[in-house]
Amino acid sequence: MFDRQKKGDRAVLVLPHARGEGDAARRAGEFTELAKSAGAEVLGVISARVEDPNPRYYIGTGKADEVAEAARALEADLVLVDHVLTPVQERNLEKHLGIRVVDRAGLILDIFAQRARSHEGKLEVELAQLKHLATRLVRGWTHLDAQRGGAIGNRGPGETQLETDRRLLGERVKMLTKRLEKVQVQRGQQRRSRLRNTVPRVALVGYTNAGKSTLFNALTSGGVYAADQLFATLDPTVRKLEDLSCGPAVLADTVGFIRELPHDLVAAFRATLAEARDADLLLHVSDAADEERERLHRVVDKVLEEIDAGEVPQLQVMNKIDLAGAEPRIERDGTGKPVRVWLSAATGAGLGLLRQALGELLGGERVQSALQLPLSAGRLHARLKAAGAISGETVDEHGWQLRIDAPRSVIAPLSGGDPTETRLLRQLLAVAE
Template sequence: MSAAPTRALLVQPQAPGQRDPALPEEFAELARSAGAEVVALVEARLERPSASHYLGSGKVEELKDACEAAGIDLVLVNAALSPVQERNLGDALGRRVVDRVGLILDIFALRAASAEGKLQVELAQLKHQATRLVGRGKSLDSQRGGAIGLRGPGETALETDRRLIRARIDALQKRLSRIEVQQAQMRRARVRNAVPRVALVGYTNAGKSTLFNALTGGAVYAADQLFATLDPTVRRVEGLACGPLLLSDTVGFVRDLPHELVAAFRSTLAEAREADLLLHVVDAADPEREARIAAVETVLAEIGAGGLPQWRVYNKIDRIEGLVPRVELREGDAAQVWLSARDGRGLDLLREALGRRFARALLEGTVLLGHGDGRLRARLHALGAVLAEHHDEAGWTLRIRMERTVAERLAAMPEGQPLHPLLLVAQGAPP
């Protein structure tokens, strides 16, 4: 028999004259994603947060009465509370209080599947928890009942908690650093192989994973819920005019994404930061899509990906009557693509646009190198640009494929002269 869901009361602070109906709706969806049963929502008009309880005394009393009447187990506040505010509010209400940051961390802990993802979530949770230990020494002492074997002579439970958390944070950071080095090496290998890299980014629940599966034939978990998938996944997309490319599916963004998570998921977000092109997936049917586009752009700027080439992919057009798939061009390049990843309409337009875009960026052909061109030959091999090679008494014949900009940089060097005929042929001039 499964346990009854946690009965939650949501608190939505609103600045005077700035009521946004989308905020409580999204917060309720976050609560349900964490497994809570949303019983009630209370909006709180707030000019200036109280330093002690965040909410004013009158609103605290109102919440206490609402909790008693509805049998509330948990109070969720759609704001970042200080440790003192969270503790005092919980004491006043006689219920556990969790703020927006803690709620999103809890959802991430529920959804992380890979070993790395679980480590990253635990690190973020511990850093958040460490700030919540302030002033809890007495309560922890009584809860532990002595905590035999967990602390040294004369050490309080609060000091023990701090020491254990610091030690665990240090251990997690070391393990994640090793994983990050390994992943950086894999990304460098992909760069050397000159395979274009495309990253899907977007607001959570915009349909990124569904689009990822449709393009790659993969089986990444996709559901109509917030943060359905967290761990980065990279797959090849075949059958394009430019040859294969690597597509990565990244964690969905949300407005006011906790900074603890932006820092903890640096390796996930590195897939976006180091991509050749971002596909910003937008729920075309979402009435709040402009606000959510702005939220994604803010996070991209925070992680250093704000200046990367980006296309907007408006997904879920099947939910809008009369809307048809299309590609909108800007300066000869795709700027917006309208499609439905769920029923496949418009996927061919996106694949065609990607093929054209990266076909222009790639250079493929044959290069003849003499015996004195060993340095250039070594550079081409190091870049992973050599597809095939034949050697005879005249030298080497190499079939290469590489990014045009890389070939142009090499050709500008003294040893890069053999690349000039290839560049001239690619530009339409006679060899």
């Protein structure tokens, strides 16, 4: 037994991998960046081949001894393991090493806790942390183990403390869940308002550190924090996207994805991920200079499927062409539809091509035209207004002069069966064609 230190960031990294794992070097570099993003000072890195996970430590006993020796020699106070450990494995490793052990999920949760800025983001992170902690609660009370022995009079206090802690944790989870539900209702109302206004919705998705926030700022002057680090942006940010041939759109920046993202975290960040799920188009941002971009692209697609956003249309954005030595261009499929844009968000090269592609993809089915409505067509005017299809209007003794800007799918069903309204809408749709 040992007293767990609450502080300390001098870390030894343990990198489990299987035989023949092709991306071991990439995973090692990514985990090192994760550790540094959390504020850890990386003292050493130990690779551990794991073909059949040890149920006690996950890594083998010999490798656990090697880690213990390295931690003592380097005077480390923390071991970070690049794998999701079971509570038992984490607790056993801590006892064997005599210092804190944090697995991959715990490390990512810690980074999220540091980076969350909005009230909603902080609630989501704390909720995910508490759910992660619930199964590991016992390890925080190792100083009470002696009181849980078999001696008369010493059986109760440790168990009582644990039960009290579990009850308090459960109450906190319920309270956070209720608070988060209220915040999500408010965000849902904002999202529904955008839906009613029929403004096209675009969401940026991609592997963390692909340059999504830099691209977001370049397109919208949104002022979102952007840095060359993992998970620089956590909280969803929505801004208006102007200067498109199809009219204005709404652009949302979302949290970066990463392999083996903790399930509790995916579940907690429903509001952020909902921006991707409810979008009309996803801008899937990739690092053009990354040799493994295709594999990372598949990682993002897998997460999108997990949040029911796998069927949302995508436009792939190959960012950082200034580092890849590529030229800005648009790639199209056999029908001429844009499928990939090469650009640099940092230098601005290719941003005009991206706006062009967005205008083509979002404006193909959009109605933008003038409409003259007589005063007798008040019900149709009300329906057009409720649908958010009117971008401007004037009225005189002859009726309304409207400027219509809305998807064709919104305009077509608004006649309500009235012959005059049906004729007016048919005229509008014919002019738009």
